[in-house]
Amino acid sequence: MGAYIxxxxxxxxxxxxxxxxxxxxxxxxxxxxxxxxxLGNLATEEQVERLRAEMHLDKPFFxxxxxxxxxxxxxxxxxxxxxxxxVTQDLVQFLPAxxxxxxxxxxxSLVVGQTMGVLSGYFRNSWFDGLFRVISxxxxxxxxxxxxxxxxxxFSQLLGLAPGVGRLPITMAEPPRVTGFLLIDSLLAGxxxxxxxxxxxxxxxxxSLAIAHIAQEGRITRSxxxxxxxxxxxxxxxxxxxxxxxxxxxxLLRPSIVPTVTVMGMDFAFLLSNAFLVEVVFMWPGFxxxxxxxxxxxxxxxxxxxxxxxxxxxALVNLLVDVxxxxxxPTVRIRRRGG
Amino acid sequence: xxxxxxxxxAVWQARWKGLSRGWYxxxxxxxxxxxxxxxxxxxxxxxxxxxxxxxxxxxxxxTNFREAGLPPSKAHWFGTDRVxxxxxTRVIFGYRFSLLLGIVVLSISVPIGVLFGLIAGYKRGSWIxxxxxxxxxxxxxxxxxxxxxxxxxxxxxxLFNAMLAISISWWPWYSRLIYGxxxxxxxxxxxxxxxxxxxxxxxxxxxxxxxxxxxPLLTKVTLDMGFAILMGATLSFVxxxxxxxxxxxxxxxxxxxKRLPAxxxxxxxxxxxxxxxxxxxNLVGDGLRDVxxxxxx
Numbered sequence: 001m002g003a004y005i006x007x008x009x010x011x012x013x014x015x016x017x018x019x020x021x022x023x024x025x026x027x028x029x030x031x032x033x034x035x036x037x038x039l040g041n042l043a044t045e046e047q048v049e050r051l052r053a054e055m056h057l058d059k060p061f062f063x064x065x066x067x068x069x070x071x072x073x074x075x076x077x078x079x080x081x082x083x084x085x086x087v088t089q090d091l092v093q094f095l096p097a098x099x100x101x102x103x104x105x106x107x108x109s110l111v112v113g114q115t116m117g118v119l120s121g122y123f124r125n126s127w128f129d130g131l132f133r134v135i136s137x138x139x140x141x142x143x144x145x146x147x148x149x150x151x152x153x154x155f156s157q158l159l160g161l162a163p164g165v166g167r168l169p170i171t172m173a174e175p176p177r178v179t180g181f182l183l184i185d186s187l188l189a190g191x192x193x194x195x196x197x198x199x200x201x202x203x204x205x206x207x208s209l210a211i212a213h214i215a216q217e218g219r220i221t222r223s224x225x226x227x228x229x230x231x232x233x234x235x236x237x238x239x240x241x242x243x244x245x246x247x248x249x250x251x252l253l254r255p256s257i258v259p260t261v262t263v264m265g266m267d268f269a270f271l272l273s274n275a276f277l278v279e280v281v282f283m284w285p286g287f288x289x290x291x292x293x294x295x296x297x298x299x300x301x302x303x304x305x306x307x308x309x310x311x312x313x314x315a316l317v318n319l320l321v322d323v324x325x326x327x328x329x330p331t332v333r334i335r336r337r338g339g
Numbered sequence: 340x341x342x343x344x345x346x347x348x349a350v351w352q353a354r355w356k357g358l359s360r361g362w363y364x365x366x367x368x369x370x371x372x373x374x375x376x377x378x379x380x381x382x383x384x385x386x387x388x389x390x391x392x393x394x395x396x397x398x399x400x401x402t403n404f405r406e407a408g409l410p411p412s413k414a415h416w417f418g419t420d421r422v423x424x425x426x427x428t429r430v431i432f433g434y435r436f437s438l439l440l441g442i443v444v445l446s447i448s449v450p451i452g453v454l455f456g457l458i459a460g461y462k463r464g465s466w467i468x469x470x471x472x473x474x475x476x477x478x479x480x481x482x483x484x485x486x487x488x489x490x491x492x493x494x495x496x497x498l499f500n501a502m503l504a505i506s507i508s509w510w511p512w513y514s515r516l517i518y519g520x521x522x523x524x525x526x527x528x529x530x531x532x533x534x535x536x537x538x539x540x541x542x543x544x545x546x547x548x549x550x551x552x553x554x555p556l557l558t559k560v561t562l563d564m565g566f567a568i569l570m571g572a573t574l575s576f577v578x579x580x581x582x583x584x585x586x587x588x589x590x591x592x593x594x595x596x597k598r599l600p601a602x603x604x605x606x607x608x609x610x611x612x613x614x615x616x617x618x619x620x621n622l623v624g625d626g627l628r629d630v631x632x633x634x635x636x
Contacts, residue, residue: 014473015473015476015477015480016480018473018474018476018477018480019477019480019481022477022478023489026489026490026493027493030493030494031495137618137621138614138618140621141565141614141617141618141621142614142617143569143572143573143576143613143614143617145573145576145589145592146592146610146613146614149592149596149599149606149610150607150610152599153599153600153603153606153607157599157600158600269481269482270482272482272485273482273483273484273485274484276484276485276488276577277573277576277577280576280577281596291485291488292488292577294492295488295489295491295492295577295579296492296496296577296578296579298492298493300493303489303492303493306485306489307481307485307486307489310481310482310485311480311481314480314481314482315480
């Protein structure tokens with residue numbers, strides 16, 4: 001087990017190293033002078049030259065990359081042209097809002113997806129099963145920003161059931177920042193009313209993020225359930241008069257845990273990129289909206305940092321998923337030990 | 340009739356038979372046929388957009404503020420946008436750019452990915468495989484949308500660079516697919532036998548292994564047309580793709596969204612147009628999968 005984790009870790013580091021080389025290369029070959037962009041049009045030629053030397057832009061590509069890598073490993077990702085602050089500081093400020101949203105969306109997709117999967121698998125070929133199939137088709141074919149706009153339009157603007165954009169109404173002050181998670185910070189500040197409002201604001205963006213994943217997770221649970229249902233031991237349980245709910249939760253659902261965790265891991269990357277669009281629509285002050293704004297203002301340091309952070313996060317999540325599966329699935333565990 | 344002609348005829352008859360059998364399998368699910376019809380209609384409309392749309396001049400930087408923000412009517416089926424352009428016309432032109440984007444992206448990324456996959460799969464166990472597949476892994480280490488957005492942003496955002504950026508993030512998926520198939524095909528007897536008779540590597544790769552990958556490849560290409568269009572729309576939605584006044588479907592959704600809920604038609608119709616085309620490609624792709632899946636049995 002330990003050797004396996006080390007091997008996966010080394011692979012991830014190698015890939016991340018390659019990713020940094022790739023993204024740094026693209027950032028350097030695109031037309032435009034980063035030093036000139038950093039100083040603006042008013043700077044004199046000498047000032048630009050001095051900054052070019054400071055940023056090592058006058059040296060060959062691999063030397064530039066070396067200096068850049070050293071500073072990245074020291075936690076210095078350069079300065080953002082868009083916010084005029086160190087990129088690291090920006091990331092720390094904007095990441096919690098995105099993480100909170102993604103965790104909430106994952107929770108929704110797990111609960112709703114499992115429930116729908118179980119129901120449509122248990123009542124196979126019923127109207128509910130048909131409805132679920134339609135929803136999962138639509139969930140795959142509809143881009144997240146379209147889902148987000150539809151939800152915002154229908155539930156917030158037409159029906160007035162949900163609040164509009166943002167994490168809190170403009171009139172409401174944010175609680176003092178401790179973790180950056182509004183739900184936690186407001187509770188720490190002793191303001192459960194703020195927690196409730198924040199939760200309401202999070203509902204629509206989280207559902208927009210969750211819909212595609214509800215479909216996917218539900219389908220896996222459904223097919224796994226149908227698969228297991230035909231096994232003899234299930235029939236034996238039923239014949240012995242064990243309650244259906246107990247059969248479902250204790251015997252039918254268990255085999256779907258491993259594929260569900262696998263898919264959650266694979267889907268994490270998509271959840272992350274879908275968050276980009278949902279945050280834009282809901283004006284969510286998170287990491288993804290920061291990233292989009294950095295991209296629109298061609299802020300090279302911030303773009304490179306964003307890509308690296310995402311690469312790192314995806315690698316960590318994949319590692320976590322692989323290790324979890326190795327723990328959950330006895331066949332994987334034994335194969336690893338033997339081989 | 341010479342025997343040569345007869346043989347040629349027999350080949351064509353066999354092909355026709357295979358084709359009609361394929362169509363039978365495809366058409367068993369009516370949804371697949373609906374998808375195909377919708378796709379043909381969209382393709383036709385997009386191709387003939389300058390001739391069949393009611394106001395072709397509205398596809399560009401046209402303004403007429405007296406007709407701005409009109410709701411759907413007989414004259415303007417999908418209403419007009421904030422500067423008085425016919426939304427229906429712009430949606431059809433949007434399809435034109437979307438399909439163009441899909442075709443360009445796939446014609447760049449499919450050959451590169453296929454080449455990588457074929458070589459890496461055939462050279463299994465050598466350093467060439469390691470290098471090619473590690474490079475593939477690097478491109479797959481961030482979600483394709485993020486990579487495409489970053490690349491499009493670092494180049495100057497426009498339709499052409501969006502195509503380039505999506506292609507850069509797309510080819511590794513083909514590399515993976517073809518790699519897997521090549522690895523299993525090269526162990527088959529017909530490939531082994533050819534190797535023993537001294538057939539060239541190029542011949543084995545292009546004439547034996549590649550044709551056997553075509554079914555799944557075609558299915559994936561069809562499904563990916565939908566996803567490439569989705570990504571193009573996404574890029575133009577955030578402002579990193581087609582720039583106004585080019586009628587990108589995503590651009591139109593983004594511009595219209597500022598006017599929600601009052602002028603809902605300038606957002607909702609382009610948004611539905613995106614969903615329809617992606618759904619259609621998905622249905623056709625599923626149909627093709629059914630056709631090829633059963634042929635393997």
